[in-house]
Amino acid sequence: MAHIHLEDGALSPIWVIFWWAVAAALIGVAMWSLKRERVSTRKMTVAAMCASVGIAAFMVTIPVFGGLHLNLTPLIGILAGPALGSLAVLIINLFSAAVGHGGWGVIGVNTVVNLSEVLIGYYIYRTFRTRVNLNRFASGFSAAALALTISALMVVAIIAVAGIQDSHLDEEETAHNLWLIAAMNIGVGLIEGGLTGYIVSFIGRIKPDLLEEIERSREKRPPDEDAHKKGG
Amino acid sequence: MTDTSRRSYTKHVPDIRLITHYAEKTDSIIHRVNPWTKAAMLFFIVALVTVVMDFLLLAVIYVFALGFYAAAKLPLKLLVGWYFLPLVFVLTLVIMFVFTEPGTEIARLTIGTLVIAVTDNGLILMAKLVVRALAVVTFSLAVFMTISYKHVVYIARRLMPGPLATMFLLTYRFLYVTSDEITDLLDAVHSKNGNMVRGMLKQTKMFAGIFAHAFIHAFDRADRVSKAMEARGFTGDFPIVERVSAPRPREIAVVGALTVFLVLALVSRYSGMEGG
Numbered sequence: 001m002a003h004i005h006l007e008d009g010a011l012s013p014i015w016v017i018f019w020w021a022v023a024a025a026l027i028g029v030a031m032w033s034l035k036r037e038r039v040s041t042r043k044m045t046v047a048a049m050c051a052s053v054g055i056a057a058f059m060v061t062i063p064v065f066g067g068l069h070l071n072l073t074p075l076i077g078i079l080a081g082p083a084l085g086s087l088a089v090l091i092i093n094l095f096s097a098a099v100g101h102g103g104w105g106v107i108g109v110n111t112v113v114n115l116s117e118v119l120i121g122y123y124i125y126r127t128f129r130t131r132v133n134l135n136r137f138a139s140g141f142s143a144a145a146l147a148l149t150i151s152a153l154m155v156v157a158i159i160a161v162a163g164i165q166d167s168h169l170d171e172e173e174t175a176h177n178l179w180l181i182a183a184m185n186i187g188v189g190l191i192e193g194g195l196t197g198y199i200v201s202f203i204g205r206i207k208p209d210l211l212e213e214i215e216r217s218r219e220k221r222p223p224d225e226d227a228h229k230k231g232g
Numbered sequence: 233m234t235d236t237s238r239r240s241y242t243k244h245v246p247d248i249r250l251i252t253h254y255a256e257k258t259d260s261i262i263h264r265v266n267p268w269t270k271a272a273m274l275f276f277i278v279a280l281v282t283v284v285m286d287f288l289l290l291a292v293i294y295v296f297a298l299g300f301y302a303a304a305k306l307p308l309k310l311l312v313g314w315y316f317l318p319l320v321f322v323l324t325l326v327i328m329f330v331f332t333e334p335g336t337e338i339a340r341l342t343i344g345t346l347v348i349a350v351t352d353n354g355l356i357l358m359a360k361l362v363v364r365a366l367a368v369v370t371f372s373l374a375v376f377m378t379i380s381y382k383h384v385v386y387i388a389r390r391l392m393p394g395p396l397a398t399m400f401l402l403t404y405r406f407l408y409v410t411s412d413e414i415t416d417l418l419d420a421v422h423s424k425n426g427n428m429v430r431g432m433l434k435q436t437k438m439f440a441g442i443f444a445h446a447f448i449h450a451f452d453r454a455d456r457v458s459k460a461m462e463a464r465g466f467t468g469d470f471p472i473v474e475r476v477s478a479p480r481p482r483e484i485a486v487v488g489a490l491t492v493f494l495v496l497a498l499v500s501r502y503s504g505m506e507g508g
Contacts, residue, residue, distance in 0.1 A: 006321070008364055052407045166353075167357055
């Protein structure tokens, strides 16, 4: 996995309700922003396609380190944008809960963690492409690796503050116990970062218009290796 | 198609085609239960495993979920494989707690100056989380594998805001094509004698190519689909083919009983009556 998904019963009822409320508020903001933009049928289908690829990709085990499952959430953020990407990760979480990959009650907290990956992935990629002038691979890698690192730390913070049901450990001891999975998730996040970097480079070569919107505000073309290879 | 699916590339995640096959083609007493009743029961199972703290009661909920799954004539052998990821998620989360949770030491290992001890409370914590997760996974799969697509459309339209329901249902429909696309690409890699066991860098590059193709084709398809939908007068709402009727009185009684259980569990937990 590229990050841990909490299962039902891990958090107490109060925290389950709290994170559902936070997720609902964030999804509400995303829907309000889409309503303001008057999202087209095309954009909606594109985001749905992104979500379906995210779910389908998860069904494949990548034979690295004994088998990994990826979520591709930062990539969905890069391709679909923050608002539609937010709806896409909620839908991915709904489907995931249906098949046992993360619980129903903790969809709220899992969605908040995934939303952070979408938003961080989107804004870091955009910043690196438009302001730092990094190439697509480096931007995609940095966006996904940083997003997944931050989300792994977020998981530690969320669980440390909320505590695990039935555990008698305090916040500090709980956080201490979670550093191992945080380190593991960060390691896997680096692999997903590499994968995201390759995918955006590939998409940039084959169908650059898919990245047009996120790279639009570039004033000067960055030193993109892919572009040089194509002579453009 | 009754035991496994050719299209599935992992035993750990249920294949969408297999889920649909059981939902649309199989008949059982659970398939005939009203979808609203099953959705409500899922809500109560999730709420109960979150609220209940007693291990024995949690085990009873799990046995109930397993019985529900078996009554739906769903494959028990495959369910064992589908437990793998939920177990991995639970164990990676709580494995350290088994050693650090305060309690009576059950086993102790000393390696030089390092002492590792398993405590009773640590094991109970892990066991409870495993039972909770498996109860919900089992019940959720049973619900998902016994509700037909037309009823999913109706429930999604009733429960979710418009744009979210539309996106959810589009994703559901696209999932078959995109999962086929990815498995076709993996088939192509295998058929060209593409060895799946390589160095990390080569693996990453190969899978990046597969997923990138899937995304590019998905975007192309999205263009075609959206044009076709608009040409047919799509206004943003999925048509409802069949409404889900109201549950029968005896099903309402079951949901009522679950409500009572939940209220009792809440009272018991927050008035401090229940033991750990």
